[in-house]
Amino acid sequence: MTGSNHDxxxxxxxxxxxxxDPKLGLDGIRTIVVRRGVVAALxxxxxxxxxxxxxxxxxxxxxxxxxxIDPHVHLREPGDSYKETLATxxxxxxxxxxxxxxxxxxxxxxLDNAARIETLRAEAARLRGPHCYAIGAITIDRAGTEIAPLxxxxxxxxxxxxxxxxxxRSLKTLYNAARYVLDLPQPFLSHCDDLSFDGGLMNEGDTSxxxxxxxxxxxxxxxxxxxxxxxxxxxxxxxxxCHVSSSQTVELLRWARALGIRVTAEVTPHHxxxxxxxxxxxxxxxxxxxPLRTTADTAALRSAVAEGLITIFASDHAPHADSEKEPPxxxxxxxxxxxxVAVGATFHALHNVELSILIKNFSSNxxxxxxxxxxxxxxxxxxxxxxxxxxxxxTVDPQRFVSKGHVTPFAGMTFAVRPALTVVGGVVLMRDxxxxxVDMKTVDTRSTATEKMxx
Amino acid sequence: MTKTKHLLxxxxxxxxxxxxxxTRARQFKAGLPNENIRLxxxxxxxxxxxxxxxxxxSFAVAASRLGATWIDFKTEGSSxxxxxxxxxxxxxxxxxxxxxxxxxxxxAGFPHALARYFEGAVFNAGDGAHAHPTQGLLDAMTLVEEFxxxxxxxxxxxxxxxxxxxxxxxxxxxxxxxxxxTLCGPPLLLPPSVPGWGFAHISADMxxxxxSADAVMLLRIQRERAAGGDMPPYADLATSYGLSLSRAxxxxxxxxxxxxxxxxxxxxxxxxxxxxxxxxIERQVENGVFIRMAxxxxxxxxxxxxxxx
Numbered sequence: 001m002t003g004s005n006h007d008x009x010x011x012x013x014x015x016x017x018x019x020x021d022p023k024l025g026l027d028g029i030r031t032i033v034v035r036r037g038v039v040a041a042l043x044x045x046x047x048x049x050x051x052x053x054x055x056x057x058x059x060x061x062x063x064x065x066x067x068x069i070d071p072h073v074h075l076r077e078p079g080d081s082y083k084e085t086l087a088t089x090x091x092x093x094x095x096x097x098x099x100x101x102x103x104x105x106x107x108x109x110x111l112d113n114a115a116r117i118e119t120l121r122a123e124a125a126r127l128r129g130p131h132c133y134a135i136g137a138i139t140i141d142r143a144g145t146e147i148a149p150l151x152x153x154x155x156x157x158x159x160x161x162x163x164x165x166x167x168x169r170s171l172k173t174l175y176n177a178a179r180y181v182l183d184l185p186q187p188f189l190s191h192c193d194d195l196s197f198d199g200g201l202m203n204e205g206d207t208s209x210x211x212x213x214x215x216x217x218x219x220x221x222x223x224x225x226x227x228x229x230x231x232x233x234x235x236x237x238x239x240x241x242c243h244v245s246s247s248q249t250v251e252l253l254r255w256a257r258a259l260g261i262r263v264t265a266e267v268t269p270h271h272x273x274x275x276x277x278x279x280x281x282x283x284x285x286x287x288x289x290x291p292l293r294t295t296a297d298t299a300a301l302r303s304a305v306a307e308g309l310i311t312i313f314a315s316d317h318a319p320h321a322d323s324e325k326e327p328p329x330x331x332x333x334x335x336x337x338x339x340x341v342a343v344g345a346t347f348h349a350l351h352n353v354e355l356s357i358l359i360k361n362f363s364s365n366x367x368x369x370x371x372x373x374x375x376x377x378x379x380x381x382x383x384x385x386x387x388x389x390x391x392x393x394x395t396v397d398p399q400r401f402v403s404k405g406h407v408t409p410f411a412g413m414t415f416a417v418r419p420a421l422t423v424v425g426g427v428v429l430m431r432d433x434x435x436x437x438v439d440m441k442t443v444d445t446r447s448t449a450t451e452k453m454x455x
Numbered sequence: 456m457t458k459t460k461h462l463l464x465x466x467x468x469x470x471x472x473x474x475x476x477x478t479r480a481r482q483f484k485a486g487l488p489n490e491n492i493r494l495x496x497x498x499x500x501x502x503x504x505x506x507x508x509x510x511x512x513s514f515a516v517a518a519s520r521l522g523a524t525w526i527d528f529k530t531e532g533s534s535x536x537x538x539x540x541x542x543x544x545x546x547x548x549x550x551x552x553x554x555x556x557x558x559x560x561x562x563a564g565f566p567h568a569l570a571r572y573f574e575g576a577v578f579n580a581g582d583g584a585h586a587h588p589t590q591g592l593l594d595a596m597t598l599v600e601e602f603x604x605x606x607x608x609x610x611x612x613x614x615x616x617x618x619x620x621x622x623x624x625x626x627x628x629x630x631x632x633x634x635x636x637t638l639c640g641p642p643l644l645l646p647p648s649v650p651g652w653g654f655a656h657i658s659a660d661m662x663x664x665x666x667s668a669d670a671v672m673l674l675r676i677q678r679e680r681a682a683g684g685d686m687p688p689y690a691d692l693a694t695s696y697g698l699s700l701s702r703a704x705x706x707x708x709x710x711x712x713x714x715x716x717x718x719x720x721x722x723x724x725x726x727x728x729x730x731x732x733x734x735x736i737e738r739q740v741e742n743g744v745f746i747r748m749a750x751x752x753x754x755x756x757x758x759x760x761x762x763x764x
Binding site: 196204205206209210211212213281282284323326327328329330 | 466540541542560562563564565567568571582583584585586617618620623646647648651652653684
């Protein structure tokens with residue numbers, strides 16, 4: 001977990017950057033001294049001399065933060081490696097500035113037993129990329145009826161449980177599953193979407209009515225969110241709501257907090273800023289679950305972040321083959337390739353929110369949710385570091401994605417904040433857009449030569 | 456969509472576009488010389504993924520009268536159904552030599568997807584609940600024939616509004632020509648906000664809105680959708696939103712009755728009203744051929760267009 005599987009030495013000094021670690025209350029120029037993959041010290045200014053066996057990395061102009069953790073990605077293995085592989089998905093994570101991801105269990109077959117959790121973790125570890133944690137299914141086959149071997153999966157390393165992709169069908173099963181593992185730290189993550197609205201292609205509202213398209217209303221999310229919050233209250237299990245998309249769900253969160261129910265929530269960059277009107281031209285690429293909603297919803301979600309009701313950012317990275325995002329809408333798969341735009345898009349949507357809050361929501365808060373290392377650069381912590389340029393405008397070109405999925409609602413948009421550095425266990429996996437790793441070929445994601453950084 | 460050779464919907468249509476097509480259709484109706492050579496050599500492909508009798512036939516007759524060749528594309532068991540991508544199918548169809556496609560499909564936006572990949576012209580003959588532009592145009596033509604200027608005229612569309620592509624296209628076309636449009640149906644089947652779809656009044660009370668209408672259009676209740684859980688009880692629909700004889704007695708003397716068909720007699724409309732003096736139902740069908748001739752000619756036949764103005 002500490003990066004020992006990356007580089008046996010991992011001795012590097014990251015020099016000249018503004019280091020922001022909200023957990024430490026730190027915001028200042030520091031040198032991060034890394035020895036054997038662990039943060040050894042945070043020094044004022046540059047060290048007088050660098051050890052002969054350590055590498056000095058100039059980070060002037062960057063903000064260095066605790067490594068970003070994406071708690072919600074779909075890496076498509078096993079079963080759909082034509083959409084994404086662990087290698088391409090983890091390379092995309094590194095490209096996007098993430099030092100760790102948590103993989104959702106809706107693979108084929110699903111991650112619903114200990115052997116599959118172990119296999120995924122072992123295969124990911126071999127790639128020497130960002131950390132890859134596994135989330136186990138709550139029910140066997142994600143069918144929503146029979147409780148999966150949660151305790152065995154926890155023992156095999158599952159960091160959370162979820163039937164993501166759909167809501168757990170049976171309330172009774174969900175309730176009993178939560179009681180069954182009440183003593184374990186792994187939280188339950190809810191995909192809130194009532195199954196009776198299956199077949200909805202976009203948000204129900206003025207646009208769907210005008211277009212005559214089968215649609216899913218916000219209550220499909222809020223009703224399940226309310227149900228699952230009640231399960232959290234009844235059982236005392238720690239709960240988390242995935243990809244909140246509706247303003248009413250924010251109100252439910254507010255209510256749950258007031259009652260002291262242990263529930264957190266995440267939001268995606270697309271739900272923070274994209275709205276249903278974008279589908280007016282029947283753009284099949286924009287099909288996603290939960291659907292893009294209204295400007296009132298995006299505004300409520302941004303306020304919820306500023307207010308501290310939503311404390312975690314997630315990309316919901318859901319890559320598909322290009323041909324699967326073609327029209328007509330009903331044939332298009334749901335979701336976007338998110339890892340490589342999440343940081344830029346989220347900072348863009350929330351440019352009014354304090355930097356320390358944004359960094360916490362990308363690092364210490366997801367670390368706390370999943371109970372994984374990281375979230376701080378305190379000496380003794382694994383040297384998982386994300387570097388950002390706060391003012392380095394870049395334009396999203398999905399054709400340059402490392403991910404196999406090239407569809408994003410942010411194509412062509414320009415963002416100010418750009419991931420600059422991804423360091424895992426002291427090893428530099430990405431610098432200035434160039435991804436490097438033992439098992440992933442070197443990939444240059446910079447879209448134009450003019451954007452190349454002086455080294 | 457009206458700036459292109461395609462006719463996909465009336466969402467971006469303007470008044471001159473609609474008026475020009477109606478004018479041309481009325482010229483065809485009055486009789487134009489040599490109509491059967493205007494599109495000679497053109498191949499029009501009918502691609503109907505949903506059952507259709509009147510629209511298919513009407514388009515086929517329109518194409519034939521202009522001298523074009525109408526070919527039925529077999530959608531059942533077609534390569535599209537076998538999983539061929541739309542793009543590949545459309546390129547094949549173009550390579551075969553089709554100049555235009557007339558398409559009907561259960562999904563909103565399907566013709567728009569075809570238009571992305573097909574170099575010829577695409578005519579939407581109905582896409583799900585979204586649009587049926589030639590129906591909208593033929594209804595507007597029928598209204599214009601009846602009333603001349605539509606300013607101040609009230610069109611009432613009754614029934615299952617939300618599932619109706621006809622309501623969207625006919626309502627918009629009439630509104631673009633100056634009519635006031637009211638959509639009337641049970642609360643579950645109306646647009647969610649006012650004005651509906653950006654142009655229409657909304658009412659759930661048929662008895663209240665009938666007496667002021669100049670034209671009332673009834674829509675078929677799509678009973679087959681009830682199992683999906685998004686339809687009000689069928690029994691309510693016929694009694695609350697059917698044009699019974701007693702309701703018809705409250706109509707203005709000159710009010711006409713329209714229906715895009717097929718008619719479910721004694722459900723949305725009393726059977727005896729279908730061929731009554733007020734009814735323009737057969738006129739609508741008749742006008743459909745001329746509107747489709749005008750639309751086909753506008754997209755496929757270049758030199759004659761100048762004569763329209």
